[in-house]
Amino acid sequence: MTIYEELQARGLIAQVTDEEEIKELINNGKATFYIGFDPTADSLHVGHFMALMLMRRLQKAGNRPIALIGGGTGMVGDPSGRTDMRSMMTVETIRHNCDCFKKQMSKFIDFSEGKALMLNNADWLMNLNYIELLREVGACFSVNNMLRAECYKQRMEKGLSFLEFNYMIMQSYDFYHMFQTVGCNLQCGGDDQWSNMLGGTELIRRKLGKDAYAMTITLLLTSEGKKMGKTQAGAVWLDPEKTSPYDFYQYWRNVDDADVLKCLRMLTDLPLEQIDEMDKWEGAQLNQAKEILAFELTKLVHSEEEARKAQDAARALFSQGGDRSNMPTTALAAGDLTDGAVGVLDLMLKCGLVPSKKEARRLIEQGGVELDGVKVTDVAASVTAEQLSGEGVTIKKGKKVFHRAVLN
Numbered sequence: 001m002t003i004y005e006e007l008q009a010r011g012l013i014a015q016v017t018d019e020e021e022i023k024e025l026i027n028n029g030k031a032t033f034y035i036g037f038d039p040t041a042d043s044l045h046v047g048h049f050m051a052l053m054l055m056r057r058l059q060k061a062g063n064r065p066i067a068l069i070g071g072g073t074g075m076v077g078d079p080s081g082r083t084d085m086r087s088m089m090t091v092e093t094i095r096h097n098c099d100c101f102k103k104q105m106s107k108f109i110d111f112s113e114g115k116a117l118m119l120n121n122a123d124w125l126m127n128l129n130y131i132e133l134l135r136e137v138g139a140c141f142s143v144n145n146m147l148r149a150e151c152y153k154q155r156m157e158k159g160l161s162f163l164e165f166n167y168m169i170m171q172s173y174d175f176y177h178m179f180q181t182v183g184c185n186l187q188c189g190g191d192d193q194w195s196n197m198l199g200g201t202e203l204i205r206r207k208l209g210k211d212a213y214a215m216t217i218t219l220l221l222t223s224e225g226k227k228m229g230k231t232q233a234g235a236v237w238l239d240p241e242k243t244s245p246y247d248f249y250q251y252w253r254n255v256d257d258a259d260v261l262k263c264l265r266m267l268t269d270l271p272l273e274q275i276d277e278m279d280k281w282e283g284a285q286l287n288q289a290k291e292i293l294a295f296e297l298t299k300l301v302h303s304e305e306e307a308r309k310a311q312d313a314a315r316a317l318f319s320q321g322g323d324r325s326n327m328p329t330t331a332l333a334a335g336d337l338t339d340g341a342v343g344v345l346d347l348m349l350k351c352g353l354v355p356s357k358k359e360a361r362r363l364i365e366q367g368g369v370e371l372d373g374v375k376v377t378d379v380a381a382s383v384t385a386e387q388l389s390g391e392g393v394t395i396k397k398g399k400k401v402f403h404r405a406v407l408n
Contacts, residue, residue: 002027003061009272010265012054014191014216017201022213025186029062033186033215034178036121036171038070039097043239044104046229046251049297050220052108053267054188059109059116066117066184067105069098072125073170094122104238107301117182121174128173137173140206141199149195168199175200179212191216220266223258238301244328245302249310252294254400260289268296329404332388337407341382344371351395351403363397370396 004023007013016022025031035051037044044052055065074094102118109116146168175197178184187197197214204212220228229236236251237243243251255263264275270292278289291311298307313327330351336342342350348360348369361379363369369376371383372393385407387393392406 031063034066036068042100043237045235071120071122171196172199172203245306246310249298
């Protein structure tokens, strides 16, 4: 099976500009391809995971990836998939976020000599002269065609700023610049980037009379059509300080039955033959498939040791007297207690399980909180120092969130 056939079999390819040419490039290790990452936060998240895995797969097949950090485009903001304008970031914030991205990407991509590049489009976009850009590039773009692009159409009703309108031109210029300077011949990205990517191939064709190619990746959506990687608490991050390895594991352990095999195909390195066998699994066997998914992805992002700890902690929740030492834990000091106890509302707040006591109260009133397996029915309930000693208490929020509180 060629790398292109494998990407198809895993359900990763959404759209391509020229299938035969792209097959020729990536199957023979001739692609120098790029994927852009706008530094809108100080960590990558699950939404970036598909792109990272694609880069990893293509690099293993002999192709050269370029991780393009959007230090320049981040100053404008991508309107794709947005109903409102992104907040503006300072240069310092963007630089810090770029540094964080580099560290995380190195877990997936080999940046050693000649194997891959990491570039920042601020290096060329920030130096552009506006009049020169208008003359050199502006004439190559039809406003009528741009307004028909999906990324702009959905913003037209609420208002599209001229600042954001330039995003397609900037992204296209990136491809044009790297085509000439580092031999980049293929752009990859999420399927919502299709219009922007076509802008780049067309700019290269019109300015240089040469062919470049674009390939989009299937968006990681749930069976209900929602983007994966979001929880009630927000994004599922790759940074262990923002989303613990245990919480990362639990996110994948709790995916819907309808999504588990798709995620195994798209995101893991498991052989397709093994995943195809799982297609026959039903009922309790699907829980085993979810454990495999959660373990494989946690191992990729955090390490096999962290994956093992998270798995042991998760299994302990469903057995009597299990080891809870690897569960996310908050250590309380004596000063956190009043008269030898702490109210359950305060406890949930201190453990970071709720943003406010009001939210904790609402959860309890709706029957969504348990302490050591017993449902909390009284919002005025307290947990004593004695209960918090030793192994501490396990707080269960909703169906899937577990947290341990102990007394130091």
